[in-house]
Amino acid sequence: MPQADIVIGTRGSPLALAQANQVRDRLVAAHDDLEADSIRIEVIKTTGDRILDRSLMTAGGKGLFTKEIEDALLDGCIDCAVHSAKDMPTALPDGLMLAAFLVREDVRDAFISPVADCFENLPEGAVLGTASLRRRALALSRRPDLRVVTFRGNVQTRLKKLAAGEAHATFLAQAGLNRLGEAATATETLPLEDFLPAPAQGAITVECRENDTAMRARLTPLHHEKTAVCVRAERAFLSALDGSCRTPIAAHAHLQGTDLHLDGLLLSLDGRHVIRDQGNAPAEDAGPLGDGLGRSIRQTAGAGFFAQLEKDIEALLL
Numbered sequence: 001m002p003q004a005d006i007v008i009g010t011r012g013s014p015l016a017l018a019q020a021n022q023v024r025d026r027l028v029a030a031h032d033d034l035e036a037d038s039i040r041i042e043v044i045k046t047t048g049d050r051i052l053d054r055s056l057m058t059a060g061g062k063g064l065f066t067k068e069i070e071d072a073l074l075d076g077c078i079d080c081a082v083h084s085a086k087d088m089p090t091a092l093p094d095g096l097m098l099a100a101f102l103v104r105e106d107v108r109d110a111f112i113s114p115v116a117d118c119f120e121n122l123p124e125g126a127v128l129g130t131a132s133l134r135r136r137a138l139a140l141s142r143r144p145d146l147r148v149v150t151f152r153g154n155v156q157t158r159l160k161k162l163a164a165g166e167a168h169a170t171f172l173a174q175a176g177l178n179r180l181g182e183a184a185t186a187t188e189t190l191p192l193e194d195f196l197p198a199p200a201q202g203a204i205t206v207e208c209r210e211n212d213t214a215m216r217a218r219l220t221p222l223h224h225e226k227t228a229v230c231v232r233a234e235r236a237f238l239s240a241l242d243g244s245c246r247t248p249i250a251a252h253a254h255l256q257g258t259d260l261h262l263d264g265l266l267l268s269l270d271g272r273h274v275i276r277d278q279g280n281a282p283a284e285d286a287g288p289l290g291d292g293l294g295r296s297i298r299q300t301a302g303a304g305f306f307a308q309l310e311k312d313i314e315a316l317l318l
Ligand SMILES: NCc1[nH]cc(CCC(=O)O)c1CC(=O)O
Pocket: 084, 085, 086, 087, 155, 171, 172, 173, 174, 175, 176, 200, 201, 202, 203, 204
């Protein structure tokens, strides 16, 4: 086999592979001198993939799904890495950058259930399976009667657990289902206003070495600046509130012309307290907009809110 021109690193889940394949296809389409076999996809197992038996959040949060891939980038074993932007910690290692964001997919959450035709129609006391603190809190804020059980594993694993009757319903990102050719699996695509998505949900990003100008140039035609602007605001919001995935936080930005609108919220784990705010700024101020909204919500919540949240999360993990 001829040596590949470009090596793409990725996790091995079907969703991660679908995303890496999409980037490979887009690179081949954008560059006349690249063919499918000029690009090799290298599967890298991360700590997050190995820890299947413990709750992920006790294992240390940040970068669980990215560290080994970023090490391979820094070592030069791979030239770029494809990620769901939502899974990326807000701070990157020195020398690495998110060089491209693909056009964003559907940002919404999907509701999936064999027993109800929509979320609001779930029977009293139904069991919801999710590992996401945001989805848990959002669901409980609307339906405090629901019981939430932790659902882990990749998309297929969670769908199997649902089919096996471990819960009456679950939530998945509509974007993930679409990329897997499973769009029809969604019972209901949840309205954006009621179920604000995770920061950066639905966006695929490509990470590479800052000093790799050749790789960066290859990625330029794949980049969608409007997606990047929205994700920048959402990630700045996340970063101002909490850099990890241990906080029930949601955010969604959209552009109207050059005017950027950001919606963000912070919830208590039981969904009883919801602090929601929004803001506008010119697109070039995406970072400061997200940062400002995050700081403002942090201040409204107060230190006591975060102390209680910490306790509730500990209790959940016990
Ligand atoms: N945490 C896993 C993860 N990371 C990205 C997606 C979906 C794809 C996306 O948001 O781009 C998923 C699965 C899910 O939330 O259902």
